[in-house]
Amino acid sequence: MTTHTALIVDDEPDIRDLLEITLSRMGITTLTAPDITCAKKLLGEHKPQLCLTDMNLPDGNGIELVQWIQQNTPCTPVAVITAYGNMDTAIESLKAGAFDFVSKPVELPRLRELVNSALRLSEAEANTQDTDDEPGLLLGKSTEIQKLRSQTRKLARSQAPVFISGESGSGKELVARMIHLQGPRRDGPFIAVNCGAIPSELMESEFFGHKKGSFTGAVENKDGLFRSANGGTLFLDEVADLPLAMQVKLLRAIQEKAVRPVGDTKEVPVDIRVLSATHKNLPDLVQEGIFRQDLFYRINVIELAVPPLRERPDDISLLARHILERIGKEYECEPASLTQGAIGRLKQYDFPGNVRELENVLERAFTLCDADQIDAGDLHLGNGVQTASSPTQVIAEGEANDDGTAPVPDGEIDLENYLENIERQAIEKALEATRWNKTAAAKRLGISFRALRYRLKKLGME
Known part of the structure; x- marks a missing residue:
């Protein structure tokens, strides 16, 4: 059985004792240090699988220790203990390379979650240290894609919120999934949501869930996206499309690590990592007052740009x-x-x-x-x-106007379905006329056999 070791760095003996007892009950061997100098010595001698450090220490601060660990023992995840409500310090520690943070007074369930995540990360790095740690999602050999792969590997080690910027179609969701797969949450769910695709009146229910009977149509309890992603990663795509009212609620949920379902009176804790993306220029939207500055700083702890x-x-x-x-x-x-x-x-x-x-x-x-x-x-x-296989050109016999064009019904129509129906009818008639000989039917329609196979599959006609 593998024995894990954790280093606790705090100048208060009572805090060290509390953390030591909690970790020992989890089967973890503990080392303790009252200051940075002692911590560096123990890190060099023992190479623990986790380091927990207070922010204020007699000979420096926790961020200095985080930076030293990044340079000298980068495989050791380090979490910082911050003062209650001091989000600026927490974000600063994440930017410096901290794996995660926990606020005083330390809540033991939250501490156990953090420790378990850190140990999973240490085990994953030990198993993949000498192998290609790319799951094969980000294809390419260019300098740009190699740099992106290196960045995703580094960011996967942290629990810091990452903002992924890039043009539409450049692969932002793929990058988010890569970060998830290479991190300690890889066995948990990866939930991706397009913020621009949710009607504003349903957003709170979709994100935070609801209680049965809380509004008309709420016929059963619903978990919502945050709770569905518990233990894993929530990817907020096109986050710039969130309305201001929802931005306030999202900020609170991220900061408090808890959500309140619609119709409920109490908050439910959630353990998720938030990744977000948009093709829009968020700093410009902040200047225009369309996107909240406090939410921008909270989700943009680290920015990762995807090259076009x-x-x-x-x-x-x-x-x-x-x-x-x-x-x-x-x-x-x-x-x-x-x-x-x-x-x-x-x-x-x-x-x-x-x-x-x-x-x-x-x-x-x-x-x-x-x-x-x-x-x-x-x-x-x-x-x-326009290609010959365009559905506007494939018109069933007897369906065309005198000039050979397709008849268009009066009033509003669903163009996609209308063109699809024309195409389906044309293919059916060609297949019937050729006794379901696909090669002959394709020739009759003026398209290749492969094009016919493609269309049969696309239209569900196989």
Whole structure:
């Protein structure tokens, strides 16, 4: 059985005794130090799996010790004990590299959670010290992506809130998931939510849950996103879209590590790490009064910038190959390959939609190319060409107007469903006319066999 060791640094004997008793009951061997000088000596001799340090010490402060540990024993997670309500000090310690913090008077359940998380982190680092610690989500070999991978590994060790900035489609959620998977919470849930997709009147219930009967339609108790993420990570995507009233409640929940469900009278403690992201410029929104400054400082303890795809063109070939292999598996076809001309065209393109746009471009090209190779002309990048397989051009016999265009009903319509129905009818008629010979049906529709397979799968017609 592995014995864990923790170093307790505090100049008050009563506090040291309390922490020592609590950790000993958890089966942890403890070392104690009354000051920074003694702490450094013990850290060098024993290399403990955790260090707990008070902020105010006779020969310095806890942040100085955090910085020393980062330089000399970086594999030792360190947590800082701060004065009650002193969030500025807590945030400063997190920025210096502290794993987490706990406020005085120390609540023992909160302390146990922190200790268990730190020990899980130490074990994970010991197991992966000599291996590639990348789970394979952030693809690429460019300098930019290697730097990003290094940053996510470092941030995964901390419990500090991280703000992930970057353009739409650049992979901010992927980075958040990477931080979660490499940290001590990896066995807990990862809950991602798009803040702009929740109606404002439902936000409080969605985030914090509700009690049965608390409002019309509340037919049963609901946990909410915070409690669903308990023990894991909550990723707030497009956090800039939160209304001001919700920003106040979110700030309190993050600071107090507790939520109050709608209709309840008491708060429920939660143990989560909060990651957030947006493609908007949050500092500008703070200046405009659209986003609260106190919430900005709370979620932006550490900022991580995700580079746009145009800044790492050397990664495009690897990303494209991975995307095409995934598309081939999804549609049960052999993966297509890119010609050198196609790769060159992709590298020249600006990709305003980043990796998400690359995926869309390749999926379209995959369905339209005649052979198993995608050439530059199959990509249709930036030339506004409408493809022959566009649903507005695939019109079932007997469904067209005299001029060959599709009839559009009067009044409001759901355009996506309308075009999908036209496409479905055209495919059904072509399959019936060819006695369900897909090769012949594809020829009749003027599309490739692969394009037909893609459309059958997309429309759920298989």
